[in-house]
Amino acid sequence: MVEIGCLACSKIIKLPQYIDTEKYDGQVVCEECNSLLYIKLVKGKVEKFKIVENKRKPDIKITLGILKSIVFRRSMHRFKMRVKYNL
Numbered sequence: 148m149v150e151i152g153c154l155a156c157s158k159i160i161k162l163p164q165y166i167d168t169e170k171y172d173g174q175v176v177c178e179e180c181n182s183l184l185y186i187k188l189v190k191g192k193v194e195k196f197k198i199v200e201n202k203r204k205p206d207i208k209i210t211l212g213i214l215k216s217i218v219f220r221r222s223m224h225r226f227k228m229r230v231k232y233n234l
């Protein structure tokens with residue numbers, strides 16, 4: 148059985164029964180994120196694999212987490228500067 152990770156969400160895509168892993172050239176949809184992918188399989192190996200349509204929603208929590216850490220680092224820097232120069 149061929150296991151491939153989705154290029155958009157990196158979850159393992161379960162290939163549908165009708166797909167012949169010995170010879171397949173076409174599209175698959177990731178069940179996790181609904182992204183449309185193009186895959187070419189030859190003798191059970193992935194020859195080509197690319198995203199046709201990325202339907203993955205951007206992870207808002209991660210984005211907010213990154214923004215918060217940037218703001219935190221900046222305020223820490225300002226705080227240190229204040230201590231240093233006794234402002």
Ligand SMILES: [Zn+2]
Nearest residue numbers: 153156177180
């Ligand atoms: Zn996916």
